[in-house]
Amino acid sequence: MSTKQMHINNAFELPKEKVVNEFYERIITIPIEARTNLKNELITIIGEERTRGVFIRYGWHCGVSDAEKAMSLEWDDELDLALAGPKFHMLHGYLDKVEILEMSFDEQKKCNFIEVLWINTFEASQYLKAKGLSKEPVCHNLCGYASGYLSKVLQQPILVKEVECRAMGHEQCKCICMPIDKWGDQITSDLSYYQANSMIKELDEITAKLKMERDHLSKASDIHRQLIKELLSNQGIQKVVDILFETTGLTVFIEDEYNQIIVKSGNLPDQLALNKYRDSNTTFVRYSEKLSLLRTPIYYGQQIKGYCSFVYIGENHPNELDYMIIENAAITSSLILFNESIKVNTEQTIKRSFLNDILEGRLAKEEMYKIAYYLDFNPSSTYWMLTFERYVKETCIENELAYNEEMIGHIHLFLKERSINSIVSQKLNKIIILIEYPTFEKLHITQSSFIDQLLRHCSRRFPKYRISVGVSSVIQEFAQTVTLYNETLAALRTTNNRKNVYYFEDLGIESVLFQLQDDVLIERFVNQHIGRLLEADSNEFELIKTLFVYIDNGSSINNTAKELSMSISGLRYRLTKISEILNHDLNDTQYAFTIYLAINILKAKGKIEI
Incomplete structure (x- = not known):
């Protein structure tokens, strides 16, 4: 009698050779060692995860094939078909024995749950022999086979998951068989192994991505070369933002360490509150509903001295190229700002030394005029002086000097932004500001408004301190700079708690006494x-x-x-x-x-x- 006319429960009572010959037109045997070597080679070539997927899907197809053969026999219900699965397992030599620990079906005869014990599986044995204990189950072929077989004979998607494995040190291998919809999130990663992904397609995608990366690198390199060229040509920081705007089409700006925008290119809102966006890494931040910023810090001297930012409108976001470009731009900006800082500091040091020499009476008139000319101060112009005095409890002279140096830099920035020709120095813990008066007059504001703006500028950076300002008259002779200084000191001697700005010209005859040093x-x-x-x-x-x-x-x-x-x-x-x-x-x-x-x-x- 042909096995196709037999009941499935009796088919496996025949000799193994007869069952094999009846079930299959032709069958080949593969030594376990050869299969293990093939698996190891695949791991080397395509990786462990892909290899795992290959053997799970291979098992799936074997299981589906055997399910079709089982269904060609005589059977009473799906339970007969399900119970034949372990017999097929043993027929192929996948394991020694299968024990069904629990099995349940619902009222519609749909599978709810099957718990199975696999005795001495070939995959666990080979793994222990070759590699020792594993951190996770290794019977991938068997899981794929059982999933394919049960899904076919029960006519519902079943996924088999190994929960204990002899390769992990358990006594035997144990698996759970359940419909996919009952597993929930537990099998999210397992499902990917049952999906055959074309390596050619993935290679095409990788190639496309590499091409995009190459294009990004090429464009970033071109921009970087342009930035370096401008760095070497001493074009300044404005040229950096102009290049970025022209090449990316993105509005860009650079701010200083006080979050004041120093250069920009593109359409930028007049006012941006940037002090809350201080970060030591490149970050993409949502500024408002309509505007976002990609910001990267500008370092020199191991300190953040500013930020370079791209502006994005609406829901636009930066791509990888934007990140590459802005970080290269930050490096170039750092070098430019560092060079400018050296130039400015050198120039200011010379100017401060010049002013101190004048106040100490160390220069003859001719020498004074000669140096003033080289420092771009017109000796025949009119001049004006402000002297700042700070009231604090600090008594350490080092801290006082450090504070004054920081404030001098802050004041210099304020004056530079307004194109005011000036010298900012310190003497006797007071900060002295000598201003060429015609450059101040171009602002078209009053003296009091200008001083108020300067004090607000300083108080934002140094809110803890009360600052008093002595204001001189305006002189027509550069050689009278010492007189200006004495006038500011005289004005400061009228200090009281009601105000903080004192004008020498507001003093009467008492100004003579106030010019006493004691x-x-x-x-x-x-x-x-x-x-x-x-x-x-x-x-x-x-x-x-x-x-x-x-x-x-x-x-x-x-x-x-x-x-x-x-x-x-x-x-x-x-x-x-x-x-x-x-x-x-x-x-x-x-x-x-x-x-x-x-x-x-x-x-x-x-x-x-x-």
């Missing part, structure tokens, strides 16, 4: 002449104010009484009291002038208001 002498002058009156006066300084108005009105009783809204008798009584306290005749013109000067000093210092 503040103690000024205090002694005030105390000597009106000290007793200050002690006797009330908190409102009524006596001091009365005396000031009296002298200011040329010692006229009527005019003084009218200005103070007092009676003549009341004023006479108060003036008599003041004369007694001071022990001096108030009608003495020379003495009245001295007292008037002392009171004006108190006014300038903000100690009294009249």
Whole structure:
């Protein structure tokens, strides 16, 4: 009787040779060692993951083929077909024995779950023999075979997953067979092994990707050569952003370490708040709903000295080429900024030394004019000076100098952005700014507005400190620079808590005293002449104010009484009291002038208001 007319439960009771000859037109045998060597060669050629997929799919096709043969026999239900699967396994010599630990079907006779024990599988034995213990199951051929066989005979997609393996050190191999939809996310990676991917197609994709990478490298290299060319030609940082804009079509800008944009190319919004986007790596950040930035830091001296940024509109994103270009641009910008920094620092050092030599009186007039000419300062122009004084608790001279150096750089940047010809230096822990006045006048703003802008600029960088500014007059002679400095010092001696900008031109005759270098002498002058009156006066300084108005009105009783809204008798009584306290005749013109000067000093210092 032919096996095709037999029931499937009886077919495997025949001798193995007869079953094989009846089931298959022709069969070949493959030594396990040869199969193992083939697998090892495939691993070498196409990798372990691809090889695993090959043997899983090979097992799948074998399982489907045997399922079709099983279904050609007589059988009562799908259970008969499912139970024949282990017999096919053993027929091919894949293992010694199969034990079904659990099997369940639903009411529609659809498979729910099968748990199987595989005894002495050939794949586990070969792995242990060749490599020792494995970290994961190795019976890929058997899993593929069981998946293909069960999916075919049960007419539903079944996936078999090995959960224990003798190659991992377990006693025997164990697998779970379940419909794919019941596995959930547990088999996401396993499913990929059942999909045959064309290596030719993947090679084409890799080739296309390599071609794109080559094109990217070629374009990035061309841009880099252009940037290096501009670096060597000393074109400056503006040329860098121009090249980037022309070659990429992207708006680009470079900012300094204070997040102030120094150069740009393309269409850029007027105001960008960039201080919160500080990162030590190249990053793509969403600035707003309509705008994104690809930013990379610019390093020199192992510190971040700025950022180079590409601008993307809407939902546009950078590609790999953009990353390559911007990082190359950052390196070039770093070199350019470093060279410019050296030039600027050298120039500023020379200018500062020149200004200090002038203030110390070390230069003759002819030599002073000669150096001024070479430093692009017109000796016949008009000049103006500001002196900054900072109030802090810091007493360490090294920290004071370091702070001043940092602030000098910050002020220099402010002046440079406005094309103001100037020298910024420090002396006696004060910062001195000598300005060629016509370059300031081109801004078309008042002195007070300019100083307010400069103070705001500094306070953003140094918010902890209170800064006072002494402002000189404007002179017509470069040789009078020392006079400007003395005027700023005189203005600073009127320091009080009500304001922080002091103009020399606002001082009266007391400006003569304020030009003394010793503040103690000024205090002694005030105390000597009106000290007793200050002690006797009330908190409102009524006596001091009365005396000031009296002298200011040329010692006229009527005019003084009218200005103070007092009676003549009341004023006479108060003036008599003041004369007694001071022990001096108030009608003495020379003495009245001295007292008037002392009171004006108190006014300038903000100690009294009249």
